[in-house]
Amino acid sequence: MTSYYGRAVRGDPKKPYSDTNEMSTAIWASYLHAISTDEEPRHHFCPASADSWCFFRRADFNPDEPRRKHSQKPGYFSKIPKKNRIHITKVYTDLTSRDLLSKCLKGRTQNANESLHSKVWQKVAKHKFAGKCRVNYTLQMVTLEHNIGFHDSYFLGHLGFGMSPSKSSNLVILDKECDRSFRRSSTGTTGQQKRKRKEGKDESAYGAGVF
Incomplete structure (x- = not known):
């Protein structure tokens, strides 16, 4: 079913x-x-x-x-x-x-929250114990990164430690990669699916006599 x-x-x-x-x-x-x-x-x-x-x-x-x-x-x-x-x-x-x-x-059947959750589990693994303070800190940092980007949410920069040019460049690259990934997922189709559709090779969801 x-x-x-x-x-x-x-x-x-x-x-x-x-x-x-x-x-x-x-x-x-x-x-x-x-x-x-x-x-x-x-x-x-x-x-x-x-x-x-x-x-x-x-x-x-x-x-x-x-x-x-x-x-x-x-x-x-x-x-x-x-x-x-x-x-x-x-x-x-x-x-x-x-x-x-x-x-x-x-x-668009993907859960929109899964993207945020995956970022949390990358920093706090599910199979390892983590204290409440660490989990709360991670959630706050991931939420900032998810909403305003890696560059603008850089924690040490807000504490006044500054940011090296190479660090700034790397964070900007990460933000651009996230933007590209979001645009690809928001279209609802991948490049491979588009090619199949253009070639007329998409398989029907149902087949005659199979259900």
Whole structure:
């Protein structure tokens, strides 16, 4: 289910979602598809086309294609007891909130706080004990570096010790590298993804007959 949710959030790179409603529909389609049965099919959110990833809707456009039973398809979760399915449905309701999905448009599923956290763990390793004072000091320094840059937050410089030309140059370089990294991540695509898209080699999030 986690894999299906992730695919639905990322969608098709060739046809990005225009709003959260489309993304929400895709997420619910994957869940309802997975819990459908022959007696109770729930494919109303699945794409309706001859090349749909949903075997049930695809059969509507291909009369010659035999419609398989749900139990014969992979990703079959209808055996989950209904009392447990209620809890899963509640989780999906939370995961399809408009506030959450709006942050995932254009494939931006990365947690924005992870960048700050990684800088903290570089200075205070998770697997080693550190006292409260050291952790607080590190958090304050990393927050300054994260928000105003390495050069302007240089601690010894603010204490009046000055800064050598080489040190100043190195800190400026670090700030520029951070800026470039942020711009690359904010585009939502990497150079490799752009090349694949240009060549038309992007793989669809779903494949016909595989789900």
